[in-house]
Amino acid sequence: MYSFVSGKNDLVSAKSRSDGNKLFTVKTHNASVHYEILQLYNDSIACAPAGSETLAAAYANKAAILLHIRKFRECITQVDKAFKITTSSSLKVKLLCRRVQCLTALGSPDDTKYLEKVRFWLNKVDGGMKKEALIKLMSKSELVVQNKRDQNSMKMEKKNAKSMKTIAEAEERKDFVEIAYSGKHGSHLIASKDIRPGEILLVEKSLSIINPAQKFAYCGHCSSFLWDLVPCDFCSSVCFCSEQCKTEAWQYYHDVECSIMPHSSLLHVPTRGPYSQLGLRILIMALKQSGNITNLKNSIK
16 A cells, blocks of 8 residues: 655655565565555655655665666666665665676676675674675675676666657657648648558657556656656655656646645545546646736636
């Protein structure tokens, strides 16, 4: 179960992370379980106060599942975010070990350099069972580096990028499709070449997107999957896939809706799903674009 708080909360973040850990430690996984784990860790990131150790732990745990599903570059991004925040030497060791395994899988020569950093931070950890566990983790990373690098890892990366390539190809095809208007046909497309059945002609960007049930899975601005979740600094109601989306959302609507989100349940009409929130967002965008309510009314007439 995901949290539905609107602000930042250490306890809620820790609970979501704990629920994700319980699923992660189950012996057998499938795609749906991976999806559930990712959403729980994203929930934890969204609810954690900025700059906190709770946030660092959430990033670190998300890095672990991304490494598990062989999303190596995305894993490194989470590792770097957690490393910048945490002051824990033991967590830094874990993070660096994950980075080493990712670099090795990607065929990067930097893996040995980061192994040295693992040893550096390991020396700062006090003795005991925790340090013994970290030594075993470092030994595992050393073994990964010594073994032959996985040549198939890049194939996995190419496979994951296939859907993005399809969209890019669609953008390239737009030059042979023209939007036209006539009194007989209204708005329509005119093709300058033959089009194969099933061929993508264009990809249209939505004006706005609201999906509260999957807010920890998809970007609240562009609807991209949240491999790298960028939380709002003030609320946990909307998450983004990049700093660019976060900035654009704040510029277009979120600076206003962010303070309203804690009271969004007052806008919710069960029979209409999230459309009340969507209507509010579009109204904010329209008011910003027109300048004031009078101009907006005049533009509608």
